[in-house]
Amino acid sequence: MAMNLMGLFRSPQNELEKGGKEAEDDGIRSACPRCNVQLPLSDLQDNMNVCTACGFHFRVGPRERIAYIADEGSFQELDGDMLSRDVLDFPGYDQKLRNAKLSSREKDAVICGTAQVLGQPCALFVMDPNFMMGSMGTVVGEKITRLFETATERGTPVVGFTVSGGARMQEGILSLMQMAKTSAAVRRHSDAGLFYLTVLTDPTLGGITASFAMDGDIIMAEPGATIGFAGARVIEQTIRKKLPQGFQTAEFLLEHGFVDLIVPREQQKATIAQLLKMHTPGSMNFEEGEVEPDERL
Amino acid sequence: MSAYDKVMLARSKGRPTGTAYIEHIFDSFVELHGDRRFGDDPAIIGGIALLDGMPVTVIAIEKGVDTKERVRRNFGMPNPEGYRKALRLMKQAEKFRRPVVCLVDTSGAYCGLGAEERGQGQAIAENLMELSSLRTPVISILVGEGGSGGALALALADQVWILENAVYSVISPEGCASILWKDAKRVKDAAECLRLTAQDMQELGVVEHVVPEEDMDAAFQDIKARLAVELPNLITTPSDELLRRRYQRFRRF
Numbered sequence: 001m002a003m004n005l006m007g008l009f010r011s012p013q014n015e016l017e018k019g020g021k022e023a024e025d026d027g028i029r030s031a032c033p034r035c036n037v038q039l040p041l042s043d044l045q046d047n048m049n050v051c052t053a054c055g056f057h058f059r060v061g062p063r064e065r066i067a068y069i070a071d072e073g074s075f076q077e078l079d080g081d082m083l084s085r086d087v088l089d090f091p092g093y094d095q096k097l098r099n100a101k102l103s104s105r106e107k108d109a110v111i112c113g114t115a116q117v118l119g120q121p122c123a124l125f126v127m128d129p130n131f132m133m134g135s136m137g138t139v140v141g142e143k144i145t146r147l148f149e150t151a152t153e154r155g156t157p158v159v160g161f162t163v164s165g166g167a168r169m170q171e172g173i174l175s176l177m178q179m180a181k182t183s184a185a186v187r188r189h190s191d192a193g194l195f196y197l198t199v200l201t202d203p204t205l206g207g208i209t210a211s212f213a214m215d216g217d218i219i220m221a222e223p224g225a226t227i228g229f230a231g232a233r234v235i236e237q238t239i240r241k242k243l244p245q246g247f248q249t250a251e252f253l254l255e256h257g258f259v260d261l262i263v264p265r266e267q268q269k270a271t272i273a274q275l276l277k278m279h280t281p282g283s284m285n286f287e288e289g290e291v292e293p294d295e296r297l
Numbered sequence: 298m299s300a301y302d303k304v305m306l307a308r309s310k311g312r313p314t315g316t317a318y319i320e321h322i323f324d325s326f327v328e329l330h331g332d333r334r335f336g337d338d339p340a341i342i343g344g345i346a347l348l349d350g351m352p353v354t355v356i357a358i359e360k361g362v363d364t365k366e367r368v369r370r371n372f373g374m375p376n377p378e379g380y381r382k383a384l385r386l387m388k389q390a391e392k393f394r395r396p397v398v399c400l401v402d403t404s405g406a407y408c409g410l411g412a413e414e415r416g417q418g419q420a421i422a423e424n425l426m427e428l429s430s431l432r433t434p435v436i437s438i439l440v441g442e443g444g445s446g447g448a449l450a451l452a453l454a455d456q457v458w459i460l461e462n463a464v465y466s467v468i469s470p471e472g473c474a475s476i477l478w479k480d481a482k483r484v485k486d487a488a489e490c491l492r493l494t495a496q497d498m499q500e501l502g503v504v505e506h507v508v509p510e511e512d513m514d515a516a517f518q519d520i521k522a523r524l525a526v527e528l529p530n531l532i533t534t535p536s537d538e539l540l541r542r543r544y545q546r547f548r549r550f
Binding site for chain 1: 406407408409410412413414415416417418419421422423425426427429430445446449450453465466467468472473476477486490491492493497498501503543544547548550
């Protein structure tokens with residue numbers, strides 16, 4: 001959500017402050033930002049955009065993500081035509097939206113739909129790091145809210161991949177209200193006894209962490225992902241100290257009890273399917289009525 | 298008055314803080330401490346008070362009046378344990394079907410090492426989810442600065458009011474100018490563009506009421522009189538209906 005002004009007075013001191021771990025890509029090979037090994041792009045793609053040398057997880061767009069997770073041909077997009085408007089007449093926002101559409105080839109920062117994961121049906125949302133770094137404006141909030149409402153009506157679980165720098169400040173207070181709106185929709189889904197699984201990917205920050213990202217019944221994370229509320233730069237300015245190595249990584253959150261499990265990309269599909277199956281009534285060979293209520297004690 | 302003037306007014310040191318509102322609006326305030334998990338956050342004051350004889354749970358962000366107190370209260374920037382204390386008191390209010398009044402005045406949730414280690418984002422997320430289904434009325438009043446998620450964590454309510462010279466924003470104008478334009482000098486432009494004044498909130502439908510501020514005594518009286526009308530109305534609303542309306546209130550954004 002908030003970086004602030006004091007960063008102007010000092011130069012970046014770590015990778016995160018420079019805007020994260022971006023891959024250098026000459027169209028044929030890509031250098032791993034962690035181990036610097038030159039990776040042929042075809043090898044990288046075959047390996048789900050995970051470095052074959054060190055296991056570094058590159059950021060990926062939503063369509064690739066869906067291809068990794070959903071059974072082939074099972075994904076049905078919902079609300080795919082929704083477009084952001086510059087409601088507050090915020091300077092430069094129209095141009096930013098145009099650029100984001102060009103660079104991401106998507107209409108906004110989240111893709112929603114229904115899918116099957118190894119035969120397990122679910123509602124699925126996947127955020128897009130290439131569209132204004134996954135920032136949440138009205139369209140992102142509305143699409144996610146509708147997905148939870150649809151899932152609640154249909155009685156299906158929700159699986160969500162988060163990647164976001166936080167709220168979209170060009171939509172002012174209306175972007176903040178999306179945190180309230182989505183949280184309320186998640187609560188209704190939860191109160192209906194339905195399962196919600198979040199997968200936190202790099203980066204998940206600000207208003208996303210402080211709303212639906214942390215609301216999952218089970219919270220998974222990708223190895224090495226940056227996850228937190230405040231950005232690293234803001235914290236360093238606040239406390240006037242350098243942050244320790246590994247602060248706000250998925251591993252740090254696991255250690256502090258805020259993530260259930262870290263799952264490498266290649267294992268995510270199987271793990272998600274397994275967890276979905278464990279939350280499907282009647283799917284685990286458990287005969288209802290086999291145990292008398294008083295015997296359960 | 299420009300939007301940035303309003304920001305400066307909302308932040309000004311002479312402005313009444315949470316404690317003053319509690320003193321002027323309620324009687325017999327009993328302060329309750331701690332989140333029962335980690336500690337007690339001095340940036341958030343919570344407890345039970347009477348409004349015309351009706352018990353009310355009051356939760357206020359307190360910035361502190363003098364320098365020493367401001368430091369002790371972390372300048373009104375809550376840590377996760379503050380939000381968890383607030384949630385504990387809200388759940389307690391729900392149990393006894395007592396309305397909740399939140400007084401919000403913060404530049405934002407604290408951005409520190411410990412806050413991250415103890416799950417600042419998770420604490421706010423949990424409050425939002427719990428508030429959306431809390432089976433007792435909640436009225437939140439933005440009395441000074443409404444700083445982003447740290448303010449919203451106490452403002453997912455049946456009604457949200459704002460003081461005439463208070464502000465509510467997704468990001469500080471300084472942060473906005475620095476990120477968007479890499480130019481801290483454009484902070485006044487940022488304040489204008491963000492649409493963060495009480496008047497903007499009314500136009501955008503974010504608040505139900507703007508509390509006039511010609512003098513603060515009148516403001517306290519306005520709040521007290523309105524609470525005395527609205528809280529009995531809300532408390533007699535069946536809770537399913539209350540929650541349905543609260544959902545719709547935020548669903549429209």
